[in-house]
Amino acid sequence: MIQAVPPASMEAMETSVSNFAPLEGGLQPEPALLEVRDLTTKFYTVDGVVNALNGISYSVRKGECLAIVGESGSGKTVGVLSILRLIQSPPGKIVGGSISFKGTDLLKLDDNALRDIRGGAISVIFQDPMTSLNPVMRVGAQITENIMAHEALTRRQARDKAIEMLSRVGIPTPAKRVDDYPHQFSGGMRQRVMIAMALSCSPQLIIADEPTTALDVTIQAQIVELVKKLQSELGTAVIWISHDLGVVARLADRVAVMYAGHIVESAPVDELYARPAHPYTIGLLNSLPRLDAKVKTKLQAIGGLPPNLLGELRGCPFAPRCAFATDICRAQNPALLEVTPSHGVACWHDRLTGGRA
Amino acid sequence: MSLLDTEPKDVAALPAVPATLRTKRRQLLSRLLKSKAATISVIILLIVVVAAIAAPWLSPHDPFANKLIQRLKPPMFSNSSGIYLLGTDSLGRDIFSRIIYGARVSLTVGVSAVAISGVIGVLIGLLSGYFGGKVDDVFMRICDVQLSFPTILLALTIMAVLGSGLDKLILVLGLTGWVPYGRIVRSQVMSIKNDEFVLAARAAGERQWRILFQQILPNIWSPVIVIGSFTIASNIVSEASLSFLGVGVPPSVPSWGTMLADGREYIGVADWLTIPAGVAISLTVLAINILGDWLRDYLDPRLKNIL
Numbered sequence: 269m270i271q272a273v274p275p276a277s278m279e280a281m282e283t284s285v286s287n288f289a290p291l292e293g294g295l296q297p298e299p300a301l302l303e304v305r306d307l308t309t310k311f312y313t314v315d316g317v318v319n320a321l322n323g324i325s326y327s328v329r330k331g332e333c334l335a336i337v338g339e340s341g342s343g344k345t346v347g348v349l350s351i352l353r354l355i356q357s358p359p360g361k362i363v364g365g366s367i368s369f370k371g372t373d374l375l376k377l378d379d380n381a382l383r384d385i386r387g388g389a390i391s392v393i394f395q396d397p398m399t400s401l402n403p404v405m406r407v408g409a410q411i412t413e414n415i416m417a418h419e420a421l422t423r424r425q426a427r428d429k430a431i432e433m434l435s436r437v438g439i440p441t442p443a444k445r446v447d448d449y450p451h452q453f454s455g456g457m458r459q460r461v462m463i464a465m466a467l468s469c470s471p472q473l474i475i476a477d478e479p480t481t482a483l484d485v486t487i488q489a490q491i492v493e494l495v496k497k498l499q500s501e502l503g504t505a506v507i508w509i510s511h512d513l514g515v516v517a518r519l520a521d522r523v524a525v526m527y528a529g530h531i532v533e534s535a536p537v538d539e540l541y542a543r544p545a546h547p548y549t550i551g552l553l554n555s556l557p558r559l560d561a562k563v564k565t566k567l568q569a570i571g572g573l574p575p576n577l578l579g580e581l582r583g584c585p586f587a588p589r590c591a592f593a594t595d596i597c598r599a600q601n602p603a604l605l606e607v608t609p610s611h612g613v614a615c616w617h618d619r620l621t622g623g624r625a
Numbered sequence: 626m627s628l629l630d631t632e633p634k635d636v637a638a639l640p641a642v643p644a645t646l647r648t649k650r651r652q653l654l655s656r657l658l659k660s661k662a663a664t665i666s667v668i669i670l671l672i673v674v675v676a677a678i679a680a681p682w683l684s685p686h687d688p689f690a691n692k693l694i695q696r697l698k699p700p701m702f703s704n705s706s707g708i709y710l711l712g713t714d715s716l717g718r719d720i721f722s723r724i725i726y727g728a729r730v731s732l733t734v735g736v737s738a739v740a741i742s743g744v745i746g747v748l749i750g751l752l753s754g755y756f757g758g759k760v761d762d763v764f765m766r767i768c769d770v771q772l773s774f775p776t777i778l779l780a781l782t783i784m785a786v787l788g789s790g791l792d793k794l795i796l797v798l799g800l801t802g803w804v805p806y807g808r809i810v811r812s813q814v815m816s817i818k819n820d821e822f823v824l825a826a827r828a829a830g831e832r833q834w835r836i837l838f839q840q841i842l843p844n845i846w847s848p849v850i851v852i853g854s855f856t857i858a859s860n861i862v863s864e865a866s867l868s869f870l871g872v873g874v875p876p877s878v879p880s881w882g883t884m885l886a887d888g889r890e891y892i893g894v895a896d897w898l899t900i901p902a903g904v905a906i907s908l909t910v911l912a913i914n915i916l917g918d919w920l921r922d923y924l925d926p927r928l929k930n931i932l
Contacts, residue, residue, distance in 0.1 A: 354828055387829030394828075400821040404843045404925075413839070414829045465829070 299371070300327035301505050302351070302390075302473055307365035309343075309350045312358060318577050320346045322529040323365065325604070328473065333499060333506040335516040335537070337552070338526035341574060344509045347526070348475045352386050369473070388418040391466040395478040397458035401450040407434075408446030411465045418469045433464040437494060456487035460494070467498060473505045480515060492519055513556055517541060525549050528575050528585035531604055535611040545613040545620040547590045584616070592617045656923060663919035666912035673909055677728040684722035685710065688879045692717035697895050712897040714887060723879035724901050730880035731909065734795055734864040735857040741799025743853055746806020747842075753807070754814025755837055761811070768804050776801045777866065784872040791874050794867060798860050805852050813845040847921045854917020858910035865906060881906050 309321035321343045328334045336344050349355050350362050351374065367374040369390065374382065386392075394400040402410055411430035415421060421429065427446070434442035437460040450458055459479060466474055476495065480488040492515055499506055510516050516523055517537060524534040525548065533546040544550045551570040558565075572589035575581060584590070587597040596616050604614040607621045657663055676683060686709070695717040698709050711720040753764040780797045787793045817823065818841065826836050865882025867873035874880050881902040888898025 352828055354824060383830040383832065385830070386827070387831070392825065392828040394821050394825055396821055400825045402822045402826075402840050402844070404846075405840070413831070417830055417835075462825075 301330050301370060302328040303368040304351065305366045307347065307350055307362070307367060309346055309355060309360060309362050311360050316578050319580070320529050320577060321350060324526070324531045326524050326531060326534065328505050328507060330472070331499070331503045331505055333508060333519055333521045335508045335510060335520035335523045336526055337510055337513060337516055337523060339511055339574060342526040343529040344526055345477055348477060348507055348509060351475065352390060352392065353382060384418065387414055388469050389471055390473045390475065391469065391471040393462050393466045393474065393476040393479045396482045397455055397462055398482065400462055401458055403450055406447050406449055407453070407461050411468055414465055415468050429468065433468045434461070436467070436498070437464045455483055456490065459483060459491055463494065467502070470502070471504060473507065475507045477509045478511070480510070480512070488515065495519065513552060525552070528581065529577060530585060530614060532586065532614045533612065534604065539611055543620060545607060545611065545618040546615045547592055547619070548586050550619065653923070660919055662915050666915040669908055669912040670916065673728050673732065676725045677732045680725045680729055684719070684725045686719035686722045688718060688722040688726045689877060690718060697891065699895070700897050711901050712895070714884070714898050715891060720897065720901055723884060724881070724905055726879040727881040727884060727902065727905065730791065730874055730878065731861045731864060731906070733791065734798065735861045737795045738798035738802060738860045739853050739857045741795070742802035742856065743806055743849065746803035747810050747849060749803065749807040750810025751814055751837055751842065754811035755818055755841065764807065768807055771801065771804050776863070780867055781870070781872055784867070789872050789875055791878070794864060794873050798863055802856055802860065805856070806849060809848050809852060810845055813848060814841055817841055817844050846924055850924065851917055851921050854913050854920070857913050861906060861910055
C-alpha cells in the first residue's frame with residue numbers, strides 16, 4: 269500500500285533522501301512483505317549524475333501482485349534491481365531509502381545474508397529469455413545449481429526437484445528436456461524454464477522484469493496465465509514490471525505508474541483504469557488502441573519526450589508535457605498523496621479531487 | 626536436422642538419466658570418426674605419444690651412441706647395405722632412434738608449457754575481465770611489459786642465467802606464453818559478463834567465484850582450446866629454435882630442434898639429417914592444430930547436431 273507522504277518530507281523527495289522521516293509503520297493492519305521507502309538510486313557517470321530513482325515508496329503484501337508500469341527509462345528496472353542491490357556499481361549507487369523485507373532492511377544486510385535472499389526468498393525473472401539462460405549449461409544443471417545454492421539437497425534430489433518444477437510450468441516430457449541446452453528451447457519455453465528456476469526455491473516474492481516483452485502475443489497470454497495460476501497456487505507475491513497496460517490489467521492487484529524515476533500514481537488496478545487521476549496515466553490509457561474505436565482513428569500520443577534524468581529536475585517532471593501544467597508545477601514537485609483511500613497521486617491538479625494547489 | 630527441434634519424436638527411446646561417462650565416450654568417438662581430418666590427426670598424435678612413451682623399446686639403436694665410422698650413412702632404402710632406417714648423423718647416431726626419442730622432448734615441452742601458460746593466462750584474463758578497474762589495469766600493464774620483450778630474447782636471457790635444461794625450457798616458455806590467453810579471455814569475459822544470464826545468476830544468489838568459474842568460464846573454452854592447440858604447436862617450434870640457438874635442451878639430448886640445427890651444415894650433401902625432424906615437427910603441429918579445431922566445434926553445444 270502506498271502511504272501518504274507527509275508534506276514535511278516533500279523537500280526530501282525533491283533532493284536526495286538523506287533526511288527523510290521514517291513513517292509510522294504500525295498503522296497497517298497486516299505488515300507488508302516488502303516495504304520500499306524513499307528509495308533513491310543515482311548513476312555517477314562522466315557526464316554527471318543521473319537521477320534514475322528519486323525516492324520511490326511502495327509496498328507489496330503477501331500473495332499480492334503489484335504492477336509497475338512506465339515507459340522506457342522511467343526507472344522501473346532500476347527500481348527492482350535496487351531491491352536486491354543488483355545495480356552495477358560503479359556507476360550506480362543506492363544513495364538513500366530503506367527496503368524492508370519481512371522486517372529486515374536489505375540495504376543493511378551483509379553479502380552472505382543477501383545472497384541467501386537472492387534466488388531464495390526473492391527471485392527474479394528477466395526480460396529476455398534468449399539471453400538470461402547460460403547457453404553452454406544444460407537447463408537442468410542451471411536449475412539444480414540454483415536449488416543447491418539455497419537448499420540442503422543432494423544433486424540427485426535437486427535434479428528431481430528441477431524436473432518437477434519443469435513439469436509444473438508446463439514443459440512436456442520434463443525428464444527428458446532437463447538435459448537439453450537452452451538453444452533447443454523456443455522463446456516461450458525458455459521463459460517457462462526461467463519461471464521454473466525462479467520458483468524452484470519457493471520464493472515469497474517474484475520480481476518479473478518485463479517477462480513477456482520479448483515474446484509474441486499468444487505466448488505472452490500463456491505466460492501471464494501461468495504466472496497467475498502459480499501465484500494463486502503458491503501464494504507468492506509478484507512485482508510485475510511492464511509497459512503493457514493490457515497485460516497489467518489481467519494480472520495485477522495494484523498498479524504503480526512510474527515517470528522519470530518517480531511514482532506518479534498508485535492505485536488498485538480497477539480504480540486506476542476506471543478513474544485515472546494523473547495526467548500522465550490518463551495519457552497512457554488514452555494512447556492505447558481500442559477495439560471499439562472507429563476505423564482509421566488516429567492513435568493518441570503524449571507529446572514531447574521524457575526528461576533527461578541527468579542533473580536535478582525542477583518542479584514536476586511531467587510538467588513540460590502536461591496540458592494542465594501551471595506555475596506551481598514548474599516550480600515544485602508534488603508529493604505522492606492519497607486522494608482517496610488507497611489511491612495515491614503526485615499531481616498539483618489531479619483529476620480526482622480537482623487539485624490541491 | 627533442425628536446431629530448433631523442440632519436440633523430438635523419439636522421446637520415449639531416450640534415457641531419462643544423464644548420459645553416463647560410457648555413452649559420452651561412445652558419442653565422442655562416433656563424432657570423431659565422422660571427420661576424416663580429425664581421425665588422421667588423432668592417429669598421428671597417437672603414434673607420436675606412443676613413440677614418446679615407448680621410446681626405449683621402439684628405437685632400434687642407442688640414440689646417444691657415437692659411431693664415427695658410421696657417420697653420415699644414408700637411409701636404408703637408398704643403400705641396400707645400410708642397417709639404419711633413416712641413416713645416421715654427423716656423429717654416426719641413428720636418426721630414426723633420435724626422432725623417436727625427440728618426440729619425448731617435443732611433447733613434454735609443448736604440453737607442459739601450454740599447461741603453465743594456459744592456467745596463468747586464463748586466471749589473469751578471468752580476473753581482469755570480470756573485476757575490471759584496478760585489477761584490470763595492473764594485469765594489463767604486466768601484459769604490456771611481457772609483450773614488450775621479444776620472447777626469444779627473454780628466453781635467452783633467462784636460460785643464460787639459469788643454465789639450459791628441459792625443466793628451465795618449459796618454465797621459460799610457460800611463463801612467457803600466457804599473454805594471448807590473458808588478452809583473449811579478458812575480452813571474452815568482458816563481453817559475456819554483461820549478458821543477462823550473469824545478472825540472473827547474481828539475482829539467484831550465486832557467489833562471485835561460482836559465477837566466474839561455472840557460468841562464465843565454460844562460455845570461453847573454445848577460444849582457449851584453439852589458442853592452446855596453436856601454442857602447443859608454436860612451443861614445439863620454439864623449443865626447436867631455442868635448441869637450435871644452443872640454449873634449449875643440452876646438445877646430447879635428442880630433440881627435433883637440435884637435430885635440425887645439427888643437420889643444417891650438411892643439408893647440401895646429406896639432407897636425411899634434417900628432413901625427418903622437419904617432417905616430424907610439421908606433422909605433429911598440423912595434427913594438433915586440426916584436432917584443436919575439431920575439439921572447438923565438438924565443445925560448442927550449438928554445433929552438436931550439425932557436426
